[in-house]
Every structure is written in C-alpha cells, then in structure tokens.
Amino acid sequence: MAYYRPPGPAPDPLLVRDLTRLQDQLRSQVRLEPLSAEPRFIAGCDSSFPTPETVLSVFVLLRFPTLEVVEKVYHVGPVTLPYIPGLLAFREAPNLLLAYEKLRQKPDIIMVDGHGIAHPRRMGIAAHLGVELNQPTFGVAKQRLTGHFVEPAHSRGSIAPLTGKDGELLGEVIRSKDNVLPLFVSPGHRCDQATATRLTLACLRGYKLPEPTRLADHWAAEFKKEL
DNA sequence: GCGACAG
DNA sequence: ATCTTGTCGC
Numbered sequence: 001m002a003y004y005r006p007p008g009p010a011p012d013p014l015l016v017r018d019l020t021r022l023q024d025q026l027r028s029q030v031r032l033e034p035l036s037a038e039p040r041f042i043a044g045c046d047s048s049f050p051t052p053e054t055v056l057s058v059f060v061l062l063r064f065p066t067l068e069v070v071e072k073v074y075h076v077g078p079v080t081l082p083y084i085p086g087l088l089a090f091r092e093a094p095n096l097l098l099a100y101e102k103l104r105q106k107p108d109i110i111m112v113d114g115h116g117i118a119h120p121r122r123m124g125i126a127a128h129l130g131v132e133l134n135q136p137t138f139g140v141a142k143q144r145l146t147g148h149f150v151e152p153a154h155s156r157g158s159i160a161p162l163t164g165k166d167g168e169l170l171g172e173v174i175r176s177k178d179n180v181l182p183l184f185v186s187p188g189h190r191c192d193q194a195t196a197t198r199l200t201l202a203c204l205r206g207y208k209l210p211e212p213t214r215l216a217d218h219w220a221a222e223f224k225k226e227l
Numbered sequence: 228g229c230g231a232c233a234g
Numbered sequence: 235a236t237c238t239t240g241t242c243g244c
Contacts, residue, residue, distance in 0.1 A: 047234075049235055083235070085232035092234075092235095114233050124233070145233045178244085184233085 043107035044212025048220035075099035089128035116186035118171035130189025137188030138196035
C-alpha cells in the first residue's frame with residue numbers, strides 16, 4: 001500500500017521555499033499545554049475532493065463525552081495547491097477555516113484528520129489550524145509522515161511512542177481496534193500529548209477511527225455525492 | 228546520491 | 235485524496 005508512487009509534476013521549488021518559511025513562522029506560535037478545562041464539545045474535520053479542482057471541507061460538532069452529534073457544516077471552494085508532503089495545510093486549511101466559521105456552536109477542541117507536531121518541521125495541519133484559529137487542536141492520522149516507532153501490540157489500546165531523531169516525542173502510535181493498522185496521534189496547538197491520547201481513546205466506539213474523525217470522514221464523502 | 232513522503 | 239471488485243476474518 002503506497003509503496004510506490006508514480007512520478008508527478010515537480011512542485012515549484014520557489015513556492016515550496018516560501019510556504020516552508022510561512023510554516024516556520026506559524027510554528028513559533030504553537031503552544032503545547034494541557035486543556036484548561038474538560039471539553040464539553042469536540043469537533044472533527046475532514047476534506048474530500050468532488051473534482052480535482054474542488055475542495056469540500058466538513059466540521060462535525062459532538063457533545064463530550066456522550067459524543068452525540070449536535071451540528072455538522074461544510075464549505076465548498078476551489079483547490080489552490082497540489083498535494084505536497086509536508087505542506088498539506090496550505091492546500092486544505094483555507095477551506096476548512098471557512099467551514100469552521102459556519103459552526104454556530106464553537107468546540108472546545110478540534111480533532112483534525114492529519115498530523116499535529118508529528119511533522120518534519122513540527123507543523124502539521126492540526127497545529128497549523130490551531131494557530132490560525134487560536135484554538136486547541138490535535139491530530140489523528142492514518143499514515144506516518146515522519147518519526148520512528150516500534151509496532152505496538154495488536155490488541156486494542158496498545159500504545160507505542162513516535163519519536164524523532166534524538167528521541168523527542170512527536171506523538172503516539174495507537175492501536176484503536178484489534179488487528180487494524182494503528183493511528184498516529186499528536187498534539188496540535190494549545191494541547192499536549194496526554195490530552196490528545198486521552199481524548200482519542202475516549203472517542204472510540206468500536207471503529208478504527210475515533211467518532212469525530214470518522215463522522216467527518218463519512219460526511220465529507222456523503223456531501224460529495226450530493227454535488 | 229538514494230529513499231521517504233499526512234491527505 | 236481518488237479510482238475500483240471481490241474477498242478474508244471477526
């Protein structure tokens with residue numbers, strides 16, 4: 001799975017340089033800290049692409065810890081950038097922000113579909129969104145972007161650290177369900193690893209993906225059909 | 228120089 | 235992310 005990728009158009013090196021600088025700029029604003037209070041609302045977000053040039057972003061708001069859905073919104077906009085590893089936020093965050101604005105009730109924390117600080121420059125889309133919204137965020141990704149880890153046990157609840165070169169903790173690899181590929185959880189902004197992991201586990205309901213992300217994923221695909 | 232590479 | 239059928243295992 002994804003072992004080999006056919007060669008794609010080489011991204012403009014100058015654009016990559018500028019976006020990387022913007023990313024480092026935003027990184028200086030990231031704060032890793034525990035939540036000030038237990039969340040009452042948690043949101044999940046995700047994007048889908050109805051056409052190669054159209055982005056559809058979804059936000060699902062759930063009451064915590066019951067996880068009942070209280071609101072779901074979406075926004076459709078134009079794609080302005082191709083997918084470039086490490087620069088995902090510049091492709092999806094703009095449209096996600098517009099979808100976020102449509103929420104009547106704002107969440108206490110957001111679970112993002114992607115990495116937090118488990119990123120080459122510690123600035124994954126979860127951290128990026130958190131800084132731009134000045135809101136607590138953390139990431140839950142299905143695939144590793146960077147860092148090393150030892151396969152966690154195959155039983156639900158097993159956890160292994162995701163570390164960078166020099167041992168810094170980038171995130172945690174979590175087996176959310178028996179015998180399924182593990183999830184990569186890392187803090188984004190105004191959140192810490194313990195909180196990110198605790199909330200991820202608290203949002204599991206028998207599926208591989210925690211409810212916020214699973215539902216956002218579900219609606220991103222569902223709304224897409226209605227177009 | 229050779230891999231690796233979220234969604 | 236997206237395209238796409240059947241199939242294996244709990």
